[in-house]
Amino acid sequence: MDDPASTERKFFGIKLPPKVVWTKRTKADLRTGLLFLSPWLIGFLLFTLYPMVVSFYYSFTIYHSKRTPDWVGLQNYKDLLTDEKFWISLNNTMYMVAIAVPLGLLASFLCALLLNLKVRGQAFYRVVYFLPSIVPTVAGTILFLWLLNPQVGLVNTLLAQIGIQGPNWMADPNWSKPALILLGMWGMGGTIIIYLSGLQDVPVSLIEAAELDGANWFQRLWHITIPMVSPITLFNLITGMIGMFQYFAQAYIVGGGDSLGRPLNSTLFYSVYLYQNAFLFLKMGYASAMAWILFVIILIFTLLLLKVSDRFTYYAG
Numbered sequence: 316m317d318d319p320a321s322t323e324r325k326f327f328g329i330k331l332p333p334k335v336v337w338t339k340r341t342k343a344d345l346r347t348g349l350l351f352l353s354p355w356l357i358g359f360l361l362f363t364l365y366p367m368v369v370s371f372y373y374s375f376t377i378y379h380s381k382r383t384p385d386w387v388g389l390q391n392y393k394d395l396l397t398d399e400k401f402w403i404s405l406n407n408t409m410y411m412v413a414i415a416v417p418l419g420l421l422a423s424f425l426c427a428l429l430l431n432l433k434v435r436g437q438a439f440y441r442v443v444y445f446l447p448s449i450v451p452t453v454a455g456t457i458l459f460l461w462l463l464n465p466q467v468g469l470v471n472t473l474l475a476q477i478g479i480q481g482p483n484w485m486a487d488p489n490w491s492k493p494a495l496i497l498l499g500m501w502g503m504g505g506t507i508i509i510y511l512s513g514l515q516d517v518p519v520s521l522i523e524a525a526e527l528d529g530a531n532w533f534q535r536l537w538h539i540t541i542p543m544v545s546p547i548t549l550f551n552l553i554t555g556m557i558g559m560f561q562y563f564a565q566a567y568i569v570g571g572g573d574s575l576g577r578p579l580n581s582t583l584f585y586s587v588y589l590y591q592n593a594f595l596f597l598k599m600g601y602a603s604a605m606a607w608i609l610f611v612i613i614l615i616f617t618l619l620l621l622k623v624s625d626r627f628t629y630y631a632g
Contacts, residue, residue, distance in 0.1 A: 374603035391604035404588035415496045416555045423503045427510035448504030456568040459498045488581035513547040542629040549628050
């Protein structure tokens with residue numbers, strides 16, 4: 316008799332995978348595996364999947380959290396298209412994604428190159444560069460508010476010593492977002508560590524071979540080091556982009572703790588405006604629609620990056 320597991324099965328001429336035979340051992344292994352996975356599965360179902368499904372339903376309703384939802388179909392999405400603050404918040408967020416993320420990647424890579432040099436006190440320097448990233452977000456932001464204070468801040472004081480009048484930073488809509496970019500670059504220790512781990516995996520033999528062939532340091536960097544760490548660049552680019560689309564805490568604090576996007580809505584980012592609608596105006600349905608639009612935007616940008624990644628990403632082997 317043929318083994319049932321190896322019997323060829325077809326469906327309208329299409330070959331199907333061999334039928335799985337559920338032995339007692341297989342069933343026992345499945346139960347054991349599900350038992351170990353159950354904490355994660357329960358957490359995922361209750362705290363991720365269920366809120367997503369409910370928010371998707373709420374996005375088609377008018378829901379103020381104190382009464383039952385009223386179904387309005389696509390009205391929330393239509394209202395968003397004519398909401399001036401929605402477009403302001405999206406524009407501010409895109410500004411940060413287009414400028415802060417590439418600048419952060421470049422600065423992180425350059426710092427990682429420096430920290431990869433074989434110099435005395437290397438471990439100390441690495442700790443110093445990483446320390447800002449473990450400072451709590453609130454504390455770090457308040458520290459920067461003091462450093463960038465236009466009257467008594469350390470930054471403007473140092474600029475005045477060389478004859479430069481510092482800007483108002485957080486009080487000037489033209490400088491508020493650059494100030495937040497500086498704040499983000501100050502706490503880029505995690506990205507530096509990831510780049511540093513990638514640099515240590517670059518084959519020394521390739522560097523030495525290029526050096527013997529007469530390649531200078533820039534040629535070795537451009538043709539060997541950068542291509543070898545390109546997968547890490549792609550990872551940092553995607554995670555940084557996703558994080559920047561959800562930029563919230565620093566902008567909330569800079570706005571005075573009321574998330575109003577001061578000055579002149581220059582710090583009104585997408586997540587901040589979503590927070591306003593959900594918890595200040597209690598427009599849960601409207602905020603849910605914003606959340607799903609943000610999800611679609613992030614998904615599209617992520618897929619685009621993955622689509623074009625083959626042009627600049629090198630995977631050894």
